[in-house]
Amino acid sequence: MNSSQTKWLVGLALALFAFIAFDELRRPSGPPPSPAAGQLVPRLRPATVTRIEVTLSNATIRAEFAAGQWRLTAPLSYPADPLLISALLEICSSRRPQVIIPAAQVKSPADFGLQPPQATVRFHQGDTPIELRIGARTPVNNQIYLQVAGSGDIAIADANLLGYLPQTADAWRDRALLPLASVKFDRLRVRTGARDLLLQRDSTNRLWRIALPTPAKRANTPLIEELLARLGQWPVPQFITDDPRADLEPFGLHAPESELAFGTGTNDTLVVQFGKSPTNQPALVFARSLATANVMLVPRALLDALRADLWEFSEHRLLDALPAGAVDVIQVEGTENFTLRLQTNASAQFVWVADDAFKTLTDPLLMQSFSNNLIILSAVELAKEVVTDYSPYGLASGTRRISLLKSVTNAVGTLTNALVARLEFGSGQVDRLFARRHDESSVYVVPRGDVDRLVWSLHKIQDRTIWNFASNQVAAVAVEFDGQKRRLTRAPNGRWTEGTEPADDIKNVALEETMFRLGQLRAEQWTHLGADRLPIYGIGADSRRVTVELTGSPARTNTILFGNMLQGRNPYATVTDPRSGQPLIFEFPRALFRDYVAAYLGRP
Numbered sequence: 392m393n394s395s396q397t398k399w400l401v402g403l404a405l406a407l408f409a410f411i412a413f414d415e416l417r418r419p420s421g422p423p424p425s426p427a428a429g430q431l432v433p434r435l436r437p438a439t440v441t442r443i444e445v446t447l448s449n450a451t452i453r454a455e456f457a458a459g460q461w462r463l464t465a466p467l468s469y470p471a472d473p474l475l476i477s478a479l480l481e482i483c484s485s486r487r488p489q490v491i492i493p494a495a496q497v498k499s500p501a502d503f504g505l506q507p508p509q510a511t512v513r514f515h516q517g518d519t520p521i522e523l524r525i526g527a528r529t530p531v532n533n534q535i536y537l538q539v540a541g542s543g544d545i546a547i548a549d550a551n552l553l554g555y556l557p558q559t560a561d562a563w564r565d566r567a568l569l570p571l572a573s574v575k576f577d578r579l580r581v582r583t584g585a586r587d588l589l590l591q592r593d594s595t596n597r598l599w600r601i602a603l604p605t606p607a608k609r610a611n612t613p614l615i616e617e618l619l620a621r622l623g624q625w626p627v628p629q630f631i632t633d634d635p636r637a638d639l640e641p642f643g644l645h646a647p648e649s650e651l652a653f654g655t656g657t658n659d660t661l662v663v664q665f666g667k668s669p670t671n672q673p674a675l676v677f678a679r680s681l682a683t684a685n686v687m688l689v690p691r692a693l694l695d696a697l698r699a700d701l702w703e704f705s706e707h708r709l710l711d712a713l714p715a716g717a718v719d720v721i722q723v724e725g726t727e728n729f730t731l732r733l734q735t736n737a738s739a740q741f742v743w744v745a746d747d748a749f750k751t752l753t754d755p756l757l758m759q760s761f762s763n764n765l766i767i768l769s770a771v772e773l774a775k776e777v778v779t780d781y782s783p784y785g786l787a788s789g790t791r792r793i794s795l796l797k798s799v800t801n802a803v804g805t806l807t808n809a810l811v812a813r814l815e816f817g818s819g820q821v822d823r824l825f826a827r828r829h830d831e832s833s834v835y836v837v838p839r840g841d842v843d844r845l846v847w848s849l850h851k852i853q854d855r856t857i858w859n860f861a862s863n864q865v866a867a868v869a870v871e872f873d874g875q876k877r878r879l880t881r882a883p884n885g886r887w888t889e890g891t892e893p894a895d896d897i898k899n900v901a902l903e904e905t906m907f908r909l910g911q912l913r914a915e916q917w918t919h920l921g922a923d924r925l926p927i928y929g930i931g932a933d934s935r936r937v938t939v940e941l942t943g944s945p946a947r948t949n950t951i952l953f954g955n956m957l958q959g960r961n962p963y964a965t966v967t968d969p970r971s972g973q974p975l976i977f978e979f980p981r982a983l984f985r986d987y988v989a990a991y992l993g994r995p
Contacts, residue, residue, distance in 0.1 A: 431488055431548055432523050432539060435514055437480035442515035445556055452557050460573060463563060467633055469683060470565040479555040483512070483523065486548065489534065494543025503527060503536035503545055510556060525553070561630055568625040568678060568689050569653075574661045576653035578602075579619075581697045583649040588697075590615060590704065598711070601704060606777060608833070609706035618696065625693050631677070631686040642677035642686055643667030649694060665694055707769040709814050709828060709835065713795075720796040720808050725847030732798075745849055749970050752854040757917075761846045765793065768814075768845070770835035774825055778834050784825035785818025786834065791847060792816075794829075816842050848920060850968065850975060855914040857966055857977070858949050860941055862906035869938040872993045879992075881906075889995070898991070905987040909939065912951075914977035915961050922974050928963040929955035930976070937992060953979065 444453045453465035454476055461471040500506040504527025512523045526536035528550055537546040557563040581588040589603035590610055599610035639645040643666025653661040666677040676691040719733040730746040743758050745751040781787045792815050796808040813829035826837045846852050867880040879889045887894040887902045935953040954963035961978035968975035
């Protein structure tokens, strides 16, 4: 063994001996201490604490609770982060010591780094403060020694408690730039250079409006609310200076580039100014709150969002959200002029009924689709903000209009319709149209396809029931399929006959089921009203045809013609529209045609 190895082993032995001796000196004599049963800080009640003082290396950080808020009062005055303070209170009141060393076994607190302590925490609740003294770390297991003033016992707890103590005043600062939860406001103002954007919230309907620049206009309330939520979480990564006399010029805050103000009425309740960005940190910007007068660095992305184009804050939807019951009359002027009224049917359900001679019922699903398309109809841009001559936009005359009204009784007791909203649509380009609201002087640009999806003919939303009869009302069925003609008759006893040959029992049941399903025929989708497009959908004189002859006085016949039958899609068909007498083209249920009409009527 060489001399270097010998020296190394001797050194290791001495170090081990020193560690054992040190540990024995620190370890109290007597039986081993038992685990604790109480709180880390006995009698601590977080809900009653009004002040916390943390002393580290002769520096004291103090936070006080008043008016429902925590605030730093030393070494500076500033809003405190309540979550960090609550976390310290929670761990001190709920954690249990891992080991308690009884006072009888403690020779000197200095042996545990408690005289003087490494740090002290004073909790003020009521008249008597509770002082927690924090000593040295244990030699092993990442633990620390603790002692509550007035008790000779020493506790051993996990050293992660140290992570809950503020090492600097900045550690407990509230890092939210805008404490909006504690600020009352109904307006938001953003000034950038010559631009002045003022948003105001209506106290009644809680909707936001753009008051400046004039003229006033509707704001995008959901977007504004989302933006406010993001502003409330605007973080402060770095505090620069708290000196109220600091030179603001280097930060671009002597003449701020932008200013953000929250207020109620004419009073500002919170104002933050923004300067320039540090040379090497373009993603940050200097900011200064007038409430605290300190200079901070904050991310500039939200500031850029506040500086966005005015159109970004404007309401793009043409209709405002309406409460239930606000509209009970809809007037449509377009391909066909018609009026719909909200009524109650025999089942006490609300249904829309047309003001025509037939009192045409609407289909609930189609009516819901119409309403949804109307509600979400949005502009893609603002053509002009203030318009006095609507002729260039095709909005002076001959426009398509949809008016929403509410039936009211006037002062003389007469029922009349009060206008709630009206949309008008004019000319435009291939894929866009001009539009306006009745209560604004602005002209918007909307997608042509979105407008065309609205309902401009009554048949597009009328009840999809083609006819309704029972199988025992059927006297005969005439069928013309692919050049072949058949006629099947039904006796009052429900037996079917073709010519002189009666149907067997199986076919008789199939024909009865076919008539039952045809008697409840509903269109899958309305397609077109009028004879001009019959050839497009493959409907002509030689089309497949089914005529159902019904008993009664007078006797009736229901005739349906079938057109194109594309693979995997509903076949097209047409019946005569009772309102207009014109062919009404619709999509026939594919399964009904395949499994019943073609199977039992289309072939012998």
